Amino acid sequence: MWSIKDKLSTRLMNICIASLCKAKQLEKAESVIVDGIRIGVQPDVVTYNTVIAAYCRVVGIDAGYSILHRMKEAGINPDVITYNSLIAGATRYCMLSRCLDLFDEMLEMSILPDIWSYNTLMHCFFKLRKPDEAYRVFQDIILKDISLHPATFNILMNGLCKNGYTENALMLFRSLKRHGFTPQLVTYNILIHGLCKSGRGKTAKEFLNELVEAGHIPNAITYTTVMKCCFRCRQFEEGLKIFAEMRRKGYTYDAFAYCTVASMLLKTGRMNEANEYLGYIITNGFDLDTVSFNNIINLYYKEGQLDNAYKLLYEAEKKGLKSDKYTHTILIDGLCRTGNFKEAQQHLDCMSMMGFDSNLVALNSFINGLCKAGHLDHALQMFESMDAKDSFTYSTIVHGLCKAGRFRAASKLLLSCVRDGMRILKSNKRVVISGLRSSGFSHEARKVQSKIRLAKILHY
DNA sequence: CTAGGGTTAG
Secondary structure (H helix, E strand, O other), rough: OOHHHHHHHHHHHHHHHHHHOOOHHHHHHHHHHHHHOOOOOOOOOHHHHHHHHHHHHHHOOOOOHHHHHHHHHHOOOHHHHHHHHHHHHHHHOOHHHHHHHHHHHHHHOOOOHHHHOOOOOOOHHHOOOOOOHHHHHHHHHHHHOOOOHHHHHHHHHHHHOOOOHHHHHHHOOOOOOOOOOOHHHHHHHHHHHHHHHOOOOOHHHHHHHHHHOOOOOHHHHHHHHHHHHHHHHOHHHHHHHHHHHHHHEEEEEEHHHHHHHHHHHHHHHOOOHHHHHHHHHHHHOOOOHHHHHHEEEEEEEHHHHHHHHHHHHHHHOOOOOOOOHHHHHHHHHHHHOOOOOHHHHHHHHHHOOOOOOHHHHHHHHHHHHHHHOOHHHHHHHHHHHOOOOHHHHHHHHHHHHOOOOOHHHHHHEEEEEEEEOOOOOOHOOOOHHHHHHOOHHHHHHHHHHHHHHHHHHHOO
16 A cells, blocks of 8 residues: 655656656656665656656657557557547657557557547548548547547647648638637737738638737737748838837847748848848857757858858757758758758758658759859759659749740640640740740740640640 | 658749
8 A cells, every 4th residue: 555655756846857857858767766766665657647748748759659568568448548648649750550559559458538639630641631530539529529629729720721721711710709719819819820821811800809809908819920930921120110119129049030031031032131130049048949040051062161151060069959851852952052062962862862752842943053153054954853843843944944935845844734734934934935936936925825825724 | 649940943
């Protein structure tokens, strides 16, 4: 029989482990468990659940599984929270089959899934762009009469927005409100973001007002979302005004908003201002994550400050941050811009070796770099070898061909693009047609023009 | 355990 004192010690240990896990000090947490066992404090289900959740979050799902294994060996039965942590881990890495296996395993062990098991499964389906299946999970929740959590609606609404069903999310929101549901700030933020992304900035602004009227105070996320929306609609000054307000109200406590602004300034060629904010990010000592590093590295590359870019890459590595596909794409783009095609190629090979599947953007960058440097044949060779191409790929090559005076080849490509229903650039079309005309193919220029017009009608 | 930021053409 355990005494009250033992239970108290276990609880104390759990509190200690929870704070270590929160600080991502997993090794220390483990050593606390080992030390505890040595002095007679037994870990319980809460102890293991805490560690499993942390391992899933910080290391990966397999690390979580191995703790589960140890837990079972120690004779402690997992509960619904254990499984929820594992399901959340699987969802983080988009491992749907693992999620479903875990669900089965739960049922086998007669552990009843709760609302969070379902919420997470629904989220997983949405993340994998399977909205129908996700919605089926929601119906299942209703059918099984499991009481909903406010987050259930948030996950549902976010999933709908992210999968292109913003209209449905909006309808859901309105009908929920009619049924007396009070939306949280998160709910508003989700909806505003969805509306902004689908080009309905005006409705988004209305919801911003509604949110305030409902008694919520907009937070940093609300501000960043609305600001980004302004930038998307090319209302740069309006967006910068929001940013200024954010700073005044003290909502710029991380690099998030600064990165959004710096990136916009970079894209619109306002280098001096971009640099100003960049400097601010650096000197202010924000705790930078991978995305922020990517932002800054990109800026350095565009400025031609390669030394600074490398220094920062090194710093990110030293911090233990993992580079992602954006980092590598930025790097490849930077290498191409500075004419280091050999290194860029090496890095491209490196990327596929590291298991990055979609490197279309990097390839487009490469082709663009080759065209700009006048290596059109190399670019064409690369173009032919690509199995996936998008409008960027085509417009780059079309532009490259025009630059080399090969207008007939360019027009052929442009037409194949149009036939596939791909969006083409106005400037691209203009250059091809005027090129054909000036090189004596005015008949062909007219033909291209009418074919484009026809294709547009057909695809409409 | 849900919400915000980052890559390519002109």
